[in-house]
Amino acid sequence: AFDVLVVGGGPAGAAAAIYAARKGIRTGVVAERFGGQVLDTAGIENFISVPETEGPRLAAAMEQHVKAYEVDVMNLQRAEQLIPAGADGLHEVRLSSGASLKARSVVLSTGARWRELGVPGEQQYKGKGVCFCPHCDGPLFKGQRVAVIGGGNSGVEAAIDLAGIVAHVTLLEFADTLRADAVLQARLRSLPNVTVITHAQTSAVLGDGQKVNGLEYTDRRSGQTHTVALQGLFVQIGLLPNTDWLKGTLSLSRHGEIEVNPRGETSIPGVFAAGDCTTVPYKQIVIAVGEGAKAALSAFDHLIRLPVD
Ligand code: FAD
Numbered sequence: 494a495f496d497v498l499v500v501g502g503g504p505a506g507a508a509a510a511i512y513a514a515r516k517g518i519r520t521g522v523v524a525e526r527f528g529g530q531v532l533d534t535a536g537i538e539n540f541i542s543v544p545e546t547e548g549p550r551l552a553a554a555m556e557q558h559v560k561a562y563e564v565d566v567m568n569l570q571r572a573e574q575l576i577p578a579g580a581d582g583l584h585e586v587r588l589s590s591g592a593s594l595k596a597r598s599v600v601l602s603t604g605a606r607w608r609e610l611g612v613p614g615e616q617q618y619k620g621k622g623v624c625f626c627p628h629c630d631g632p633l634f635k636g637q638r639v640a641v642i643g644g645g646n647s648g649v650e651a652a653i654d655l656a657g658i659v660a661h662v663t664l665l666e667f668a669d670t671l672r673a674d675a676v677l678q679a680r681l682r683s684l685p686n687v688t689v690i691t692h693a694q695t696s697a698v699l700g701d702g703q704k705v706n707g708l709e710y711t712d713r714r715s716g717q718t719h720t721v722a723l724q725g726l727f728v729q730i731g732l733l734p735n736t737d738w739l740k741g742t743l744s745l746s747r748h749g750e751i752e753v754n755p756r757g758e759t760s761i762p763g764v765f766a767a768g769d770c771t772t773v774p775y776k777q778i779v780i781a782v783g784e785g786a787k788a789a790l791s792a793f794d795h796l797i798r799l800p801v802d
Pocket of ligand 1: 500501502503504505506523524525526527528529530531533534535536537538539540570571572573602603604605606607625626629630735738767768769770776777778779781
């Protein structure tokens with residue numbers, strides 16, 4: 494059995510694996526796709542000490558760093574069930590391949606994915622104007638015109654954030670009102686360079702073949718189609734944690750995030766979690782890496798306190 498079994502091979506999982514392996518304990522990583530969301534990222538400019546890199550390059554460096562240690566990396570394997578430890582003290586992780594892994598502690602770092610619009614042009618222009626993370630990509634649109642899709646807290650926060658960087662922000666909301674907290678809405682409406690459009694169903698992302706140059710929406714009251722000229726759009730209609738397989742096993746927030754305390758402990762003793770799949774705010778690489786390190790150190794603290802057999 495493993496001492497620490499990490500489920501998920503993104504930045505959080507890679508950091509957890511390295512920190513665990515450096516304690517000289519038996520460490521494994523099982524990942525559906527080693528590298529995680531980083532593999533889908535074009536430019537990364539906010540991983541401290543690396544002024545500029547590309548996702549696949551950072552993912553390759555993470556993998557190389559993990560493999561410099563004695564870590565059993567099981568890539569292209571999907572976990573589908575966690576069975577908490579019984580009398581033998583071993584947690585079990587069942588894989589969709591039918592195999593099963595046992596471990597004295599587990600770090601869950603299965604990440605999350607952005608909910609997409611599902612409209613024409615969205616896939617084609619991903620990373621070419623279609624963005625999901627204002628902290629990551631906002632500065633790329635300095636002085637340009639952008640839209641934010643979604644009038645919940647994340648959408649309104651993104652619009653306020655972007656309004657300080659870009660020339661103009663159009664916020665589109667599907668419903669008849671914004672759902673964000675009143676104080677955020679008041680702040681938004683105080684900004685001179687933001688337009689809010691409600692009843693707006695985004696129907697297409699437009700581009701010139703290379704990058705985004707507009708979007709098309711339907712006014713749900715009149716049925717009329719309108720276009721907005723812009724260089725970028727930020728889709729803020731939800732972040733979905735990859736935790737469906739854990740429902741009913743441990744405590745999840747109402748958004749499906751694994752509830753963790755400041756030590757990365759979950760509701761199951763010996764099971765820790767880190768990164769985008771948890772309740773820790775701000776889903777960023779640098780944060781996932783720090784949380785992964787923390788979860789592994791907490792797992793080690795847990796292991797050294799287990800009764801001697
Ligand atoms: P993830 O990176 O999501 O990794 C999750 C891992 O778990 C993957 O290996 C996945 O295959 C695996 N997994 C999931 N379910 C299972 C399962 N059931 N069984 C086994 N394995 C499973 N952040 C920045 O800081 N800067 C940026 O510039 C930036 N740009 C971004 C651009 C895009 C397009 C996207 C999508 C995200 C961007 N982010 C950026 C966010 C950043 O990528 C994430 O915050 C970070 O990757 C989270 O790391 P993680 O390890 O928690 O999860």
